[in-house]
Structure formats: structure tokens, C-alpha cells
Amino acid sequence: MDQNALKALVGQEAVKYVEDGMILGIGTGSTVRYMIDALGERVAKEGLHIVGVATSDRSAKQAESLGITIKQLDQVDHIDLTIDGADEIDDNFQGIKGGGAAHLWEKIVAINSTKNMWIVDESKLVHHLGKFPLPLEVIPFGSTHVLEKLDGMGLHPEFRMTEDGHHVLTDSKNYIIDLHLGRIDHPHELANTLNGIVGVVEHGLFLDLVNTVIVGRQDGPEVLNARD
Ligand SMILES: O=C[C@H](O)[C@H](O)[C@H](O)COP(=O)(O)O
CATH class of the missing domain: 3.30.70.260 (ACT domain)
Known part of the structure; x- marks a missing residue:
């Protein structure tokens, strides 16, 4: 599988965690794009009712084009789960985000979310942060x-x-x-x-924020639990 196939794999895996009635934080980036596509499919096929809070204008636009209801953060009183990408994740589940210039909104959404999940292909896992600017x-x-x-x-x-x-x-x-x-x-x-x-x-720097990481590996998605 190439990198895009791994991104698609984790995007599809992540939406299995989305439940009817959830308020969902929707991240930004090339991995999240696949997640939004998979979410749109569930909304269309299963009639899943969710409200999305997007971390960028581009994610909001893509989600709305697929029939996903988008609200502004200040229009909701909580977010159940946010699914986002990451640029690097170290051995202690600390991360770097913002490769797509969206980290400000992403962090505001993340700190207002009950749970945070990151979806990455395996190239994003590092022992030490910092190689990624x-x-x-x-x-x-x-x-x-x-x-x-x-x-x-x-x-x-x-x-x-x-x-x-x-x-x-x-x-x-x-x-x-x-x-x-x-x-x-x-x-x-x-x-x-x-x-x-x-x-x-x-x-x-997204420190002590993520609960679950789904890693796209050649032999399938691996779920890592960082903290409850
Ligand atoms: O600003 C962008 C975000 O933090 C992205 O979630 C991050 O850069 C990962 O993006 P990608 O999935 O495209 O590697």
C-alpha cells in the first residue's frame, strides 16, 4: 500500500467510532479528507445523524458538500469526539500539527473535545519530535x-x-x-x-491532548491508546 492508501485506510477505520447523535470535531489535511469522504458515505447510506464542527474552511466545505451538517464551535455546547491528522507523533503521544496551517482552529477544537483521535500513516510516528518544522x-x-x-x-x-x-x-x-x-x-x-x-x-505542539491514535500499517490499521 502506498501512503495515500494508508491514509484512506485510517480514514475509513476512524469513522467506525462515530455514533449516531454525536457532535464531531472534523480535523484538516490530506488524511482527514479520506475520513470526511468515509463519513459522508455513512451519512448517505445509513442516515447517520451527526453535527460536525470543522477546523478549517476547506474541511467545512468538503463535509457540507457530502451532506454533513456543520455548525460553528460557538453553536454547540460540547464536542464528543474530534478526528484529526498529525504531522509527527512521538513515543509519548505528543504531536506536531499545522503542516496545513490549520493548527490554531484544530487546537481550539481539540481542547473543547471530550475525546481526541489522530489518524496517521506509519511515517508520522517518530521517537523524537522536531524533524518536521x-x-x-x-x-x-x-x-x-x-x-x-x-x-x-x-x-x-x-x-x-x-x-x-x-x-x-x-x-x-x-x-x-x-x-x-x-x-x-x-x-x-x-x-x-x-x-x-x-x-x-x-x-x-499538541501536548497531552490525544486519547487514541489509529496508525495505517501495511498489515492493517493499528489502534494505540494514549490516555483515557
Ligand atoms: O494544519 C494541518 C493539520 O494539522 C493536519 O492535520 C496535519 O498537517 C496532517 O496533515 P496530513 O494528513 O495532510 O499529513
Whole structure:
């Protein structure tokens, strides 16, 4: 199976956990795309009644096109389960997200969810976080100074740009700075440091958040339980 087949596999596996009547957090990314397709199929075939809260405009659009009801986070009083992708997951179930510039909304949805499930192909499992550049969502105003500050701290920052040379914009119209760290030995310390930088709205370290990970392996999906 190639990587896309593994992504499709975990997407299809994840929707088995969706129950009638649930309020479901819907993540973002190429793996979640498959999950939304599979969810749309269940809604169409089984008449499954769910309400989705999307973590990006693109996920909302795809879900709605498949007949899935989407509400804004502030229109619901809780989320039962959120299914999302991840860029890296380490041995302690800590993660990096934001490769698709959606980590701010994803984190807000995640912390308001009773349970969080991540779906990944096996290439996303690592022993240490940091090979994948750590995304920061930053306010455009003064962002060059934020970049310089991060550079001075030795965090190897780089603005994320489009192919035609513009800043990548998040759904909240902010910029992304990626930190090329190579290896993150102390994710909680780094998260605290980044939380203290004015102008950084949110970083892509998702710590102590996930309950269940479904990993797409060549011999089938593997379910890993991180915490209850
Ligand atoms: O901003 C994007 C999200 O955090 C994604 O969930 C993450 O980047 C994984 O995406 P993909 O499934 O495309 O690798």
C-alpha cells in the first residue's frame, strides 16, 4: 500500500467510532479528507445523524458538500469526539500539527473535545519530535520582529510562503512561521517559551491532548491508546 492508501485506510477505520447523535470535531489535511469522504458515505447510506464542527474552511466545505451538517464551535455546547491528522507523533503521544496551517482552529477544537483521535500513516510516528518544522501562527502586524526574536533564540524560523512568493495565510488571516529545529528534547518547555512570545497566536505542539491514535500499517490499521 502506498501512503495515500494508508491514509484512506485510517480514514475509513476512524469513522467506525462515530455514533449516531454525536457532535464531531472534523480535523484538516490530506488524511482527514479520506475520513470526511468515509463519513459522508455513512451519512448517505445509513442516515447517520451527526453535527460536525470543522477546523478549517476547506474541511467545512468538503463535509457540507457530502451532506454533513456543520455548525460553528460557538453553536454547540460540547464536542464528543474530534478526528484529526498529525504531522509527527512521538513515543509519548505528543504531536506536531499545522503542516496545513490549520493548527490554531484544530487546537481550539481539540481542547473543547471530550475525546481526541489522530489518524496517521506509519511515517508520522517518530521517537523524537522536531524533524518536521514546528508551525507557529503569528499575527501579521510586527511579524518580522517576531521572526527576528525567534532567530535570536536559535529557533531557526522561516516564514511559510506560497510558490508565488506571498505569505501563506491561515483561515484567521494570520501568517505561519516554521521553526526548523531538527529535534525537540523538551516539548513542554518549548511550548511554555512560545506561549510567552507576544505576536505568536498558537504553536503546533499538541501536548497531552490525544486519547487514541489509529496508525495505517501495511498489515492493517493499528489502534494505540494514549490516555483515557
Ligand atoms: O494544519 C494541518 C493539520 O494539522 C493536519 O492535520 C496535519 O498537517 C496532517 O496533515 P496530513 O494528513 O495532510 O499529513
